[in-house]
Amino acid sequence: xxxxxxxxxxxxxxxxxxxxxxxxxxxxxxxxxxxxxxxxxxxxxxxxxxxxxxxxxxxxxxxxxxxxxxxxxxxxxxxxxxxxxxxxxxxxxxxx
Numbered sequence: 454x455x456x457x458x459x460x461x462x463x464x465x466x467x468x469x470x471x472x473x474x475x476x477x478x479x480x481x482x483x484x485x486x487x488x489x490x491x492x493x494x495x496x497x498x499x500x501x502x503x504x505x506x507x508x509x510x511x512x513x514x515x516x517x518x519x520x521x522x523x524x525x526x527x528x529x530x531x532x533x534x535x536x537x538x539x540x541x542x543x544x545x546x547x548x549x
Contacts, residue, residue, distance in 0.1 A: 489525035492517075 499514040501507060510518075521529075537545050 489522060489528070492521040492525055493529060495520065 495517040496514075498517050499510060502510045502514055534545070537543065
């Protein structure tokens with residue numbers, strides 16, 4: 454069970470890192486979106502809270518999430534949802 458949790462943690466952290474890298478390369482093209490890139494980079498403080506069994510998000514993480522513009526967050530989620538298809542993988546489907 455610990456190995457599965459550890460694997461999930463590593464995969465989650467790798468996906469977060471990949472997401473930040475992809476998003477930085479996509480949004481840096483436009484001047485107004487550079488603040489979006491900076492906000493997304495600030496989400497690195499949330500990485501420890503993305504793994505199963507992790508503690509609640511820190512105040513620093515919550516502040517980073519709160520500082521992101523709504524449009525920036527929505528565009529980020531749209532781009533992230535396209536990554537599996539670009540990698541010839543099936544769409545990600547998560548159960549609640």
